[in-house]
Amino acid sequence: MTTMTIAKAINAGLHRTLSEDPKTLLMGEDIGSLGGVYRVTEGLKAEFGADRVVDTPLAESGIIGTAIGLALRGYRPICEIQFDGFVFPGFNQITTQLAKIHARAAGQLTTGVVIRIPYGGGIGSIEHHSESPEALFAHTAGLRIITPSNPHDAYWMTQQAVQCPDPVIIFEPKKRYWLKGEVDTEQPAADPFTAQVLREGQDATLLAYGPLLPVALAAANAAEQDGRSVEVIDLRSLSPIDFDTITESVRKTGRLLIAHEAPTFGGLGGEIAARISERAFYSLHSPVIRIGGFHMPYPVAKVEEQYLPDIDRILEALDRALAY
Amino acid sequence: MSTAHLPRTEAEQLSGNPAQRVEARHQQGAEDASREVLQLLAPDGGRRQNSTFSPFAEALSSAQLRQFYRDMALARRFDQEATALQRQGELAMWVPMVGQEAAQVGSGRASRPEDYLFPTYREHAVAMTRGVNPSQLLGLFRGVSHGGWDPRQNNFHLYTLVLAAQTLHAVGYAMGVQRDRAAGLTESPAVLAYFGDGSSSEGDVHESMVFAASFQAPVVFFCQNNRWAISVPFSVQSRVPLAQRAAGYGFPGLRVDGNDVLAVYAASQWALEHARSGAGPVLIEAETYRLGAHTTADDPSKYRGSDEEEQWRLRDPLLRLETLLRAEGHADDAFFDDLGQEGDQLASDVRREVLAMVNPDLRASFANVYAQQHPLIAEELAWLEEYEAGFVTEGE
Numbered sequence: 217m218t219t220m221t222i223a224k225a226i227n228a229g230l231h232r233t234l235s236e237d238p239k240t241l242l243m244g245e246d247i248g249s250l251g252g253v254y255r256v257t258e259g260l261k262a263e264f265g266a267d268r269v270v271d272t273p274l275a276e277s278g279i280i281g282t283a284i285g286l287a288l289r290g291y292r293p294i295c296e297i298q299f300d301g302f303v304f305p306g307f308n309q310i311t312t313q314l315a316k317i318h319a320r321a322a323g324q325l326t327t328g329v330v331i332r333i334p335y336g337g338g339i340g341s342i343e344h345h346s347e348s349p350e351a352l353f354a355h356t357a358g359l360r361i362i363t364p365s366n367p368h369d370a371y372w373m374t375q376q377a378v379q380c381p382d383p384v385i386i387f388e389p390k391k392r393y394w395l396k397g398e399v400d401t402e403q404p405a406a407d408p409f410t411a412q413v414l415r416e417g418q419d420a421t422l423l424a425y426g427p428l429l430p431v432a433l434a435a436a437n438a439a440e441q442d443g444r445s446v447e448v449i450d451l452r453s454l455s456p457i458d459f460d461t462i463t464e465s466v467r468k469t470g471r472l473l474i475a476h477e478a479p480t481f482g483g484l485g486g487e488i489a490a491r492i493s494e495r496a497f498y499s500l501h502s503p504v505i506r507i508g509g510f511h512m513p514y515p516v517a518k519v520e521e522q523y524l525p526d527i528d529r530i531l532e533a534l535d536r537a538l539a540y
Numbered sequence: 541m542s543t544a545h546l547p548r549t550e551a552e553q554l555s556g557n558p559a560q561r562v563e564a565r566h567q568q569g570a571e572d573a574s575r576e577v578l579q580l581l582a583p584d585g586g587r588r589q590n591s592t593f594s595p596f597a598e599a600l601s602s603a604q605l606r607q608f609y610r611d612m613a614l615a616r617r618f619d620q621e622a623t624a625l626q627r628q629g630e631l632a633m634w635v636p637m638v639g640q641e642a643a644q645v646g647s648g649r650a651s652r653p654e655d656y657l658f659p660t661y662r663e664h665a666v667a668m669t670r671g672v673n674p675s676q677l678l679g680l681f682r683g684v685s686h687g688g689w690d691p692r693q694n695n696f697h698l699y700t701l702v703l704a705a706q707t708l709h710a711v712g713y714a715m716g717v718q719r720d721r722a723a724g725l726t727e728s729p730a731v732l733a734y735f736g737d738g739s740s741s742e743g744d745v746h747e748s749m750v751f752a753a754s755f756q757a758p759v760v761f762f763c764q765n766n767r768w769a770i771s772v773p774f775s776v777q778s779r780v781p782l783a784q785r786a787a788g789y790g791f792p793g794l795r796v797d798g799n800d801v802l803a804v805y806a807a808s809q810w811a812l813e814h815a816r817s818g819a820g821p822v823l824i825e826a827e828t829y830r831l832g833a834h835t836t837a838d839d840p841s842k843y844r845g846s847d848e849e850e851q852w853r854l855r856d857p858l859l860r861l862e863t864l865l866r867a868e869g870h871a872d873d874a875f876f877d878d879l880g881q882e883g884d885q886l887a888s889d890v891r892r893e894v895l896a897m898v899n900p901d902l903r904a905s906f907a908n909v910y911a912q913q914h915p916l917i918a919e920e921l922a923w924l925e926e927y928e929a930g931f932v933t934e935g936e
Contacts, residue, residue: 238723267719273754278708278747285712288697291719293712305743312702313709320686320698323908357909381911456915 217400223256223393225367226332228401229374230257230294234264237292240378243270243279244296244332253298254334254393276306280331284314287327292378300335300387301344301514307352314383315358330377334390335363336427336477338524340517347514348478350387354455354487361454362408363387365429367397369452372405380408387454389427411458413465417447420471420537423462423488425451428475428525435530444534454484462488463495470501471537475525480508502540505533577795577827580802583855585863587802596806602870608649608801609861609871610879612641615665616858617883618674621890622664622681626836630894631681635662639799639831642857643764645669646804647732647826650812653695654729656717658710661699662764663734670696674886675893684897704742707733707761711748714757714815730815731759732808738769740785741777749823753789758815760808761786761823764798766830771843786823798826799857829855 220228233240242257248271251258261269272279276297283293297303303310310331317327337346354361360382364370370388377384406412414429415436424432429450436446447465451457466472472492474485489504507525515523579588580597587597600608619636626634637644640662648669651657659666664677671694679688680699687698700706710733720726739745740763752759763782767774778785786793794811796803804826811822829852833840840849865871906921 241719267722273747273750275747275750277744278751281705281708281744281747282712282715282751285709285714286716287712288709289713289716289720291716308702309705309708309744313700313705316686318911319905319908321691321908322685322687323911324687324690324692325698326911328911360910360914382914459915 217398219396220367220371220399221394221396222364222367222370222389223254225371225397225399226256226374226388227258227260228399229371230260231263233294233375233378234260234268237378239290240292240294241268241270241286242294242296243272243283245272245274245279245298247271247296252296254390256332256334256388256393257296276302276304277309280306280309280314280329283329283331284309284317284327287329288317288325292328292330294330294332294378297331297333299345300333300347300349303331303333303349310353310359310383310385311356315356318382319358326381327383328378328381329383330374331383331385332374333385333387334393335387336389336391337514337520338391338427340520342517343514346517346520348387348476348509350454351478351483351487353385354484358383359455360384360409361387362452363389363426363454364452365389365392365424365426365450367395368399369405369408369450371399371401373408373452376405376408387426391427392430395430406452409453409456409458411452411461412450413447413461414450415446415448417445417469419445419469420473420534421447421449421462421465421469422473422475422530422534423449423451424475425454427477431525431527432475432530435527435534438527438531439534444538446534457484457488457491459488459491459495462492466492466496467499470499472500472504473507473530473533473537474504475507475530475533477509477524479511480506481511483508502537505537507533577797578803578807579797579800580806581800581860581864583799583860585860585867587864590806593803593806593810596809597802600802600805604649605861605865605870606875608645608805609858609865610882611645611649611665611669612801612858612861613879614883614886615641615645615668617887618668618890619664621887622678623832623836625678625891625894626681631678631836632683633681634836635681635834636832636836637662637664637830639852639856640764640766640828641665642801642861643762643798643804643826643828646801647734647762647808647824650805650808651732652729652812654727655732655812656695656697656710656713656729657732657734658697658706658713659699659734660703660706660736660739661701662736663699666734667694667696670694672696673893675890678890678894679897682894682897684900704735704739704744704748707735707739707748708744708751710761711752711755711757711759711821714752714759714821715755717758718755728758728816728818730812731757732812733759733761735761735763736769737763737765737767737774737777737782738772739763740765740782741769749786749789749791749821752821753791756818756820758818759821760811760815761821762808763823763825764828765825766798766828768830768834768840768844770834770838773844781825781827783823783825789821789823791821791823793823793825795825795827798828799855799860801857801861828857
């Protein structure tokens with residue numbers, strides 16, 4: 217057991233991957249000598265060289281498109297997109313090419329490309345630096361999407377993504393890069409494509425992922441002061457979604473709250489709500505309630521705290537659910 | 541009236557007929573050394589000399605020259621049959637390549653088996669030179685497959701319909717080749733990336749050339765400039781010959797007569813060798829002409845004059861090679877007669893094989909969405925099975 221931040225855990229996970237598998241390489245803008253704008257790749261170029269930690273030209277489509285070609289040649293590229301809002305120049309390559317090659321080739325080709333994307337708000341940055349575009353990718357068949365919320369998961373999920381033969385996008389909660397926690401480098405994390413119950417409860421299930429996990433746990437603690445028992449699930453995988461774990465929890469608690477930073481409209485919360493109402497309709501004591509961002513471009517930093525789901529908004533949603 | 545303020549196409553419509561404009565552009569190209577078009581086999585069937593490239597053409601045996609003609613003739617016959625199949629409702633769409641046989645056969649035959657080729661969706665003759673069964677090219681267009689062949693078998697990638705996306709895949713693949721070579725895992729294959737004049741406007745072509753130059757990737761960009769991106773003429777894509785753009789990226793650009801199979805072969809050999817040697821990428825612009833429609837869904841008479849097409853028919857790649865073969869005694873009437881019969885047999889085989897293609901079961905589409913088991917796929921497939929089983933029960 218060793219204590220480290222999420223950023224350091226990802227760095228350590230990448231280091232281990234590069235050490236163990238000569239076919240892996242990192243690609244991205246400023247990831248080499250600088251170590252990435254968040255220093256997640258710090259020190260890796262010095263150790264593994266410029267051919268394994270590739271500072272690419274400033275071109276997101278180029279990064280993803282060439283990674284696809286490298287994967288077709290048998291390599292395992294791990295791409296970094298510098299910020300969430302800058303993934304869109306690469307969106308075409310991700311959705312029309314990367315996601316579909318295995319199906320188009322009737323299974324003859326696989327492209328196990330990993331794409332790391334720092335995402336989410338709350339860091340006081342300017343536009344295009346705080347977005348949560350995960351639903352746009354989750355809607356695309358062929359992609360897998362995971363998001364760690366703690367250093368242990370970050371360390372292992374990074375390595376597990378590389379092991380997966382399918383393309384995997386890792387949305388990294390950038391606001392939590394400096395969140396510290398224990399990492400067991402001997403004991404792998406659970407299957408990255410499953411959800412985990414982080415806190416047991418009886419009255420309602422609170423589902424969150426990535427940057428909102430600390431908020432969700434704090435809200436559950438606050439609710440406990442009021443005598444309410446809230447179960448907290450870390451979704452971890454956004455595609456596939458582990459509906460079995462969620463369903464089991466909702467059958468127990470009868471209520472479901474889903475919190476994410478992305479706008480609620482068309483977001484993953486809606487998909488989860490619909491599926492759970494199909495799967496556990498007779499177990500539900502109240503409608504599934506979503507807590508998320510508003511239908512607007514991510515707002516300017518000075519008002520983002522009002523935009524982002526916080527403890528109070530989660531507790532307000534809990535009150536509504538319990539009122540039924 | 542000044543036409544300077546008009547968009548280029550409108551200005552061109554006001555400045556003479558299209559054939560004259562095409563001619564004028566070629567004249568200009570011949571006069572300007574920086575825009576010189578490599579030609580080793582003239583439209584009249586005579587050889588032309590070039591100190592760098594003629595040796596590649598002169599090394600070709602009679603058998604190889606006949607092979608080039610055979611490739612082009614069979615590809616054309618196949619293409620005609622596919623067009624007929626589409627007209628008869630057997631294919632949803634077809635993208636004819638008639639007119640571009642030399643550009644495709646010359647480049648395809650210049651490649652080695654260990655090279656890897658990334659086509660667009662019109663490289664039917666290239667596919668045939670790589671040994672892909674032409675019938676397999678039709679599954680995509682018949683609606684029974686998104687691919688249809690194993691890309692690894694002939695190192696010929698699947699067609700890509702999103703314009704220019706494959707140029708980046710080619711560069712990435714070439715970057716992988718570089719790493720394999722550094723690790724002593726492979727000899728020195730090169731990668732060929734096909735695209736068209738329309739695609740040259742896509743950002744991915746630009747990014748692929750930036751990456752290729754930055755990393756000196758062993759890739760040859762092969763642009764078939766067939767003058768028309770569906771209905772939009774080349775003049776709207778570029779104000780300069782595309783080959784000139786290579787200089788901006790810092791690698792060689794070759795402008796060749798794309799209807800001259802010898803020039804295309806020589807330029808491709810030179811470029812592939814350049815890439816294999818570790819000297820970095822090359823761009824080849826093969827100037828050719830799509831004699832037919834972009835696809836069977838469009839009508840060229842709506843956007844270009846028949847006189848332009850007629851002008852280009854005079855540059856037919858098959859006619860000029862036939863003239864050479866006969867003039868230099870490489871082939872006689874019997875060769876061409878036999879080839880005609882071979883073409884008819886090929887067409888008949890293709891027709892039979894296409895008509896025999898079985899519609900896939902939708903269940904098969906669930907199988908390869910992911911390489912690793914995925915619960916949503918399993919859930920939705922189970923739902924479909926149960927739903928369809930319900931109909932069977934009711935019918936019984």
